[in-house]
Amino acid sequence: MSLLFPIYFAGALAIGLPILFHLIRRQPKGNVHFSSLMFLRPTPPRLTRRSRLDNWPLLLCRALALLLLAAAFTRPFFRSAASTELAAPGKRVVIAIDTSASMKRSGVWEDAINAVNELVAELSSNDEIAIVAFDQTPEVLFRFEQSRVTSTDRAALIQSSIEGLAPTWKSTDLGTVIPFCAELASTYESEESESVRDLPASLILVSDMQSGSGIEKLQSFAWPESLRLEVRQITAKETSNAWAQVLSHPADASDRQPSDVEEMSGNSLSAGSRRGEAATDHIRVRVSNSESSDRSRFDVAWVGADNALMNEQSVQVLPGQSQIIRMPRPENAAVSIRVSGDEVDFDNDRYFVDAVAKEYELLLLENEPEQIDPRDSLAYYIDRVPLGDERRSVTVNHSDLSFDAAIDVNRTALVVVVDPIDDASMQQLQTYAESGGTVLFVVTAANAQWQRTAATALASPDLQVTEAKVNDYAMLSNINFRHPLFSAMADPQFNDFTKVRFWSCRALEGIDDEVEVLASFDNEAPAVLQRSVGRGRVVVMAAGWQPNESQLALSTKFIPLMFNLVEMGVSAKDDIRSYFTGEQIDVATTGSTTIVRPSGEVSEIESDDELWTVDEPGIYQRTVDGVDDAFAVNLAESESLLEPIDISLLERFGINLADWTPKEVKLADERQMRDIELESNQKLWQWLLIGSMMFLGGELLLVRRQT
Secondary structure (H helix, E strand, O other), X not given: OEEOOHHHHHHHHHHHHHHHHHHOOOOOOOOOOOOOOXXXXXXXXXXXXXXXXXXXXXXXXXXXXXXXXXXXXXXXXXXXXXXXXXXOOOOEEXXXXXXXXXXXXXXXXXXXXXXXXXXXXXXXXXXXXXXXXXXXXXXXXXXXXXXXXXXXXXXXXXXXXXXXOOOOOOOOOHHHHHHHHHHHHHHOOOOOOHHHHOOOEEEEEEEOOEOOOOHHHHXXXXXXXXXXXXXXXXXXXXXXXXXXXXXXXXXXXXXXXXXXXXXXXXXXXXXXXXXXXXXXXXXXXXXXXXXXXXXXXXXEEEEEOOOOEEEEEEEEOOOOOEEEEEEEOOOOOEEEEEEEOOOOOOOOEEEOOOOOOEEEEEEEEOOOOOOOOHHHOHHHHHXXXXXXXXXXXXXXXXXXXXXXXXXXXXXXXXXXXXXXXXXXXXXXXXXXXXXXXEEEEEOOOOOHHHHHHHHHHOXXXXXXXXXXXXXXXXXXXXXXXXXXXXXXXXXOOOOOOOOOEEOOOEXXXXXXXXXXXXXXXXXXXXXXXXXXEOOEEEEEEOOOOOOOXXXXXXXXXXXXXXXXXXXXXXXXXXXXXXXXXXXXXXXXXXOOEEEEOOOOOEEEEOOOOOEEEOOOOEEEEEEEOOEEXXXXXXXXXXXXXXXXXOHHHHHHHOOOEOOOOOHHHHHHHHHHHHXXXXXXXXXXXXXHHHHHHHHHHHHHHHHHHHO
């Protein structure tokens, strides 16, 4: 028997009252009168026996009545053997384990495995479970179908599925992983009964939840209403972390800021030459320090192939800030740049492979130039744009519109067409674009020749080109800043195009649906259009950039736009010298390719394979058709952002977080509710009250009989 409110059993102490009353000595019932007591000597009564209980039946009735009354207030009930342990309803659980590089910190991975083992041990035989390991991409290790075995076999299968699991060198992408796991948990359909198919679903995330996890992608994901997310956040002991990034590395084009290019608009030639000279003897390195760091002094040095340090220097970086330093280019071959002095060492090395600049050309197709002011021509401004950098040099070559030889796609970075061309030349450009080239058509007039050329370039036979009506001037609007042409200017401090005004422009109507509009004028006419052609693209501008037509050539936007056009044409042709772990590299070739990993493992790649994934940082040696070269693979910088995020941020993306009440408290609450239900069904307190009333009635009868 169990008691719902055992505290009320303290009322049973009231049975002492009848006992006390029975022990009190009573006065004689009758009085005997004497004539005089003056001649008697006072003698106190002498006790011959101790106090004793009289009238046992009456005492028992009173005591039992009080005892039963107290027991009724405790609300007793019988708990059967089947209901002794709480039989929790089944549920569907997905446990996602973070295996990214940040989990390599001391003690973090061990704590994560312990957390997974605890979660598995807490599950009942009615639960369905799936195990997912993730870094950039998720991998299902244990599926729901395997949960329908006995609990003993299931525990062994789970242990075997995670045995040998270890952190990788890849970055974390929660924006991809959480939607995958949510879909897995909420859309799985069991072949069992309806009760099994309708199990409540939950997702348990075992991760350090570092701030570089990429949770911003979750904004576009519709979270299932019935799914709950529980986060088991693993905390590391280390608080200071510093890392470096080579900004002047040839492959790090993404680190180039628009301001680095825009500052050339005043004196582009001298600025470009100064930058080229500076790049020959120094390399810009950015050293960053974590926000939670308790250190600010670090050492930076080049590391040679023999692990020897070169050109070591000290740098002070405050917590949460970055410092850019200029490292002298090492005389001997260096394989990485190393930061030391912090507590976390998995991201201290940034591998580096120097590259030899390649030569490209920009081909400008135009008619024989008329005797006009050179400043009113399109070619005048292209000739003065510094299109080269450390990994390439770009020269501008002028040509007339008639050419027979095929354009070398491996040498020509960009073709700019500023006058209408014939069908034969258009076919050559079509072949060039299909091979991966970029062609820019600048529609400088609204006539039949340009209409035919633009219609062929955009594969839009119904295209109509007319002169647009412009009130005073037109401006660009609806710019697609996700496109590579404008992505470098997506930051709010660079995306203001209101100062770029167009005095005249063309209106293009009847565009095919497959043509993408990258920017429009404020009169809703398309300004910049793109059509994908094979591996390349055709870009059409509906206005020129010369001063008599617009302010584009004299603005700070012209150089970045031309630079990005060239970048779009050569990015696939450059020998990229740096990748991130988890990235896939293009190994498509007509011959054989051999890649030697940093660990010394050799991989032979067949000619029909196109992509190969790099999965560890270091220097890779590659041999393609007998030609040897090398490239570096580095850890993504986002993986160095180790400050844990606030879990409540996930609620802003519509994610339903699970109740944070400890399991022991939840079980106690559920057990209490079950006990209340059992007691309300049995209602033993009513019988106890009836028994108490019966004993009180018997007590009354005994009293009346004695009196």
